[in-house]
Amino acid sequence: MKVDQIIRRPVVTEKSTIAREEQNEFVFAVDPRASKGDVRRAVEEMFSVQVAEVRTMVMPRKQRRLGRFVGHRPQWKKAIVRLAPGQSIEFFEGV
Secondary structure (H helix, E strand, C coil): CCHHHHEEEECCCHHHHHHHHHHCEEEEEECCCCCHHHHHHHHHHHHCCCEEEEEEEEECCEEEEECCEEEEECCEEEEEEEECCCCCCHHHCCC
16 A cells, blocks of 8 residues: 555644644544554655554544435544654644
8 A cells, every 4th residue: 555545634623733732643534444554654754753653543434414314424544643752743833
């Protein structure tokens, strides 16, 4: 799997912003088939940083309703990446 296919997008929420500032953790939506090792290699290669820890979780699908019609939002995988001390991703610095 290619590096640019593993990381789909950053997850920017209030909780992820606090984690970034306090624990040097970054949150990404990743390909559901990607392992922790794949995510580690992708982040290290894309952003030229050292990764200390990777935690992954599968976010469940959620039911959504539009009037009387019921549908679902898709299931997706989230990765929380903690960088080594002194490391930083410049992409997030101005956010």
